[in-house]
Amino acid sequence: xxxxxxxxxxxxxxxxxxxxxxxxxxxxxxxxxxxxxxxxxxxxxxxxxxxxxxxxxxxxxxxxxxxxxxxxxxxxxxxxxxxxxxxxxxxxxxxxxxxxxxxxxxxxxxxxxxxxxxxxxxxxxxxxxxxxxxxxxxxxxxxxxxxxxxxxxxxxxxxxxxxxxxxx
Numbered sequence: 342x343x344x345x346x347x348x349x350x351x352x353x354x355x356x357x358x359x360x361x362x363x364x365x366x367x368x369x370x371x372x373x374x375x376x377x378x379x380x381x382x383x384x385x386x387x388x389x390x391x392x393x394x395x396x397x398x399x400x401x402x403x404x405x406x407x408x409x410x411x412x413x414x415x416x417x418x419x420x421x422x423x424x425x426x427x428x429x430x431x432x433x434x435x436x437x438x439x440x441x442x443x444x445x446x447x448x449x450x451x452x453x454x455x456x457x458x459x460x461x462x463x464x465x466x467x468x469x470x471x472x473x474x475x476x477x478x479x480x481x482x483x484x485x486x487x488x489x490x491x492x493x494x495x496x497x498x499x500x501x502x503x504x505x506x507x508x509x
Contacts, residue, residue: 349394352395359399360406362460380401381398381401396467443498450497451493455486
């Protein structure tokens, strides 16, 4: 069990990075990782060392995230009154930051399936085979989603391309 826990611990930074990319909220990401780790430890008897533990943990995290999204869609959202009155922010003077923020906004406009695939391959460095196994889809489907995601990102971030919608 201690070897299992050591391997789980080694995966925590990658899980946090992926959770933050999925949620865009540090607190939600930390909760998501904590739920993932709790479930992995509780269900450690189900893990079979036939494949990488990292992929199994990412699968758990992704399942929890999808369940949370479904749950949140069913519950009406309420906003605190303080969120309704927001001061406009001055744009950053750094072009690199602007490009990064533009790319992040563009990624939020991608369909969930494309965003999940792109983050697993581009951010976490999973191979196409590993990412397809985590998402439980064929490799060809993963490659199609990646291609569509990259094309959409290119068109959304190109100069003169479609305007990015503001997301709230």
